[in-house]
Amino acid sequence: MSDRRIVLYQVLLLVALFVIWDVLTRTEILPPFFFGEPLVVLQRVWEWFSGGTIYKHLGVTLIETILAFVLGTVAGLVVGLWLALSKTASALLDPYIKAFNSMPRVILAPIFAVWFGLGIWSKVLLGVTLVFFIVFFSVYHGVREVNPVLVANSRMLGASKRQLLRYVYVPSATAWVFSSLHAAVGMAFVGAVIGEYLGSARGVGYLILQAEGVFDINTVFAGVLVLTVCALLLDWIVTIAERRLLRWRPGQVGSQG
Amino acid sequence: MTQTALHLKGITCTFPGRDGTAYSAVADASLAVAEGEFVSLVGPTGCGKSTLLNVAAGLLAPTAGTVRVFGQPLTGINERAGYLFQTDALLPWRTARENVMVGLELRGEDKHQARQLADDWLARVHLAGHGDKYPHELSGGMRKRVALAQTLVMAPKILLMDEPFSALDVQTRSLMENELLELWSEDRKSVVFVTHDLEEAISLSDRVVVLSAGPGSRPIAEFPIHLARPRDVSEVRLTPQFLDLHKTIWEALKVEVQKAYAKEGI
Numbered sequence: 001m002s003d004r005r006i007v008l009y010q011v012l013l014l015v016a017l018f019v020i021w022d023v024l025t026r027t028e029i030l031p032p033f034f035f036g037e038p039l040v041v042l043q044r045v046w047e048w049f050s051g052g053t054i055y056k057h058l059g060v061t062l063i064e065t066i067l068a069f070v071l072g073t074v075a076g077l078v079v080g081l082w083l084a085l086s087k088t089a090s091a092l093l094d095p096y097i098k099a100f101n102s103m104p105r106v107i108l109a110p111i112f113a114v115w116f117g118l119g120i121w122s123k124v125l126l127g128v129t130l131v132f133f134i135v136f137f138s139v140y141h142g143v144r145e146v147n148p149v150l151v152a153n154s155r156m157l158g159a160s161k162r163q164l165l166r167y168v169y170v171p172s173a174t175a176w177v178f179s180s181l182h183a184a185v186g187m188a189f190v191g192a193v194i195g196e197y198l199g200s201a202r203g204v205g206y207l208i209l210q211a212e213g214v215f216d217i218n219t220v221f222a223g224v225l226v227l228t229v230c231a232l233l234l235d236w237i238v239t240i241a242e243r244r245l246l247r248w249r250p251g252q253v254g255s256q257g
Numbered sequence: 258m259t260q261t262a263l264h265l266k267g268i269t270c271t272f273p274g275r276d277g278t279a280y281s282a283v284a285d286a287s288l289a290v291a292e293g294e295f296v297s298l299v300g301p302t303g304c305g306k307s308t309l310l311n312v313a314a315g316l317l318a319p320t321a322g323t324v325r326v327f328g329q330p331l332t333g334i335n336e337r338a339g340y341l342f343q344t345d346a347l348l349p350w351r352t353a354r355e356n357v358m359v360g361l362e363l364r365g366e367d368k369h370q371a372r373q374l375a376d377d378w379l380a381r382v383h384l385a386g387h388g389d390k391y392p393h394e395l396s397g398g399m400r401k402r403v404a405l406a407q408t409l410v411m412a413p414k415i416l417l418m419d420e421p422f423s424a425l426d427v428q429t430r431s432l433m434e435n436e437l438l439e440l441w442s443e444d445r446k447s448v449v450f451v452t453h454d455l456e457e458a459i460s461l462s463d464r465v466v467v468l469s470a471g472p473g474s475r476p477i478a479e480f481p482i483h484l485a486r487p488r489d490v491s492e493v494r495l496t497p498q499f500l501d502l503h504k505t506i507w508e509a510l511k512v513e514v515q516k517a518y519a520k521e522g523i
């Protein structure tokens with residue numbers, strides 16, 4: 001009941017923000033040329049979807065995002081487990097990981113465009129470099145902080161090294177992975193859109209770039225709006241998966257009853 | 258003639274200390290446990306009781322000394338032993354039933370049979386009907402019962418217990434102690450029970466071994482407990498024999514406890 005009320009207030013807050021935006025631009029307190037007009041923005045979004053022009057672009061952006069998300073997560077999981085369990089490998093690679101992580105990854109976009117062309121792969125790889133480190137670090141720390149008693153107990157029950165990985169380390173890391181996946185979804189989007197923005201012939205980032213070129217601020221906002229809604233949807237899917245897979249965790253909604 | 262189930266001989270465990278000097282938790286410690294015998298180790302805090310248990314389990318390789326299990330020298334994990342830990346060791350992402358099954362699964366046994374066996378054991382520890390709950394949905398005492406079933410379903414010949422009931426409230430604790438004795442009396446495993454609670458040690462055991470204060474602790478005295486079985490742990494504590502035993506053993510233990518306190522400067 002009170003959950004519903006919260007949702008209601010959230011929607012009201014959103015409407016209020018649009019109304020304030022509308023009033024401020026309509027009265028020209030904020031110049032509409034720079035700040036857009038919310039009604040025109042919404043109309044643009046409507047035209048995109050009813051006219052069907054957006055699907056081609058949105059499809060490309062979503063494919064890039066999802067590929068970057070999945071590939072980056074899998075790579076982060078595998079490398080995170082490997083480095084957390086192998087002291088030699090983590091000691092050897094530690095400075096490289098740190099260097100790559102502190103590198104401003106957006107700079108890689110033009111390099112990837114040269115290497116992989118202007119198709120989707122240069123965007124996917126940019127997204128992967130962003131997603132990878134988020135997942136990698138949480139898996140790495142998650143595995144390192146596995147309760148040693150769980151490991152000792154499983155060894156006493158007969159677990160081999162391989163079985164420890166499957167029965168203890170991976171499930172334990174899963175909880176950490178999920179906490180990072182919310183951030184990772186956003187980063188996958190950033191990778192895709194920045195990649196498109198810097199050079200492409202398709203995608204929502206491309207649409208935004210085109211509109212910006214002709215100072216069509218309303219279309220820019222429309223693009224941002226569509227991306228935001230999509231990011232929220234993906235984040236929601238992650239939350240659902242989290243609830244199903246982490247049913248065992250105390251305080252999870254799915255664990256009741 | 259009963260066989261020796263577990264034989265620790267001349268065990269020394271040395272760890273690198275904080276200030277670079279070596280620290281021996283246990284030094285030249287020996288202990289033999291007969292088949293079917295229930296032995297308790299008591300000693301002041303920090304006397305290396307758990308260290309000895311970890312050596313017996315094969316989780317920790319001693320710096321010096323040998324471990325024999327039913328006459329065979331121990332290398333790696335002690336597969337004849339089950340270990341009940343002080344803190345929760347259940348896998349939180351598995352239900353009670355799945356936790357009891359885990360050892361059987363690891364051994365590659367048929368899932369259907371493992372499930373059945375797990376349910377049998379859950380019933381034996383009075384948790385029938387709780388199989389689908391996750392550890393966080395169970396109380397501390399219930400979690401201990403699951404842990405007990407998880408260990409016993411593997412039918413170990415030796416049971417190692419590291420202050421398993423110390424985190425439970427008093428009532429749950431004596432309940433669990435009685436249940437442990439009941440389960441134990443069915444097939445008389447060899448038990449090594451580590452505790453700092455002398456009353457618990459006497460009421461459960463056939464023999465109480467007192468360890469000296471650390472560092473470099475070792476068994477310094479042992480007392481056979483000839484209290485009649487079956488016992489009820491809360492009733493047996495009121496008998497005159499129990500009180501006599503308690504007094505005698507406490508005399509030995511007190512000295513070590515005082516030494517331990519003196520070292521810690523409390």
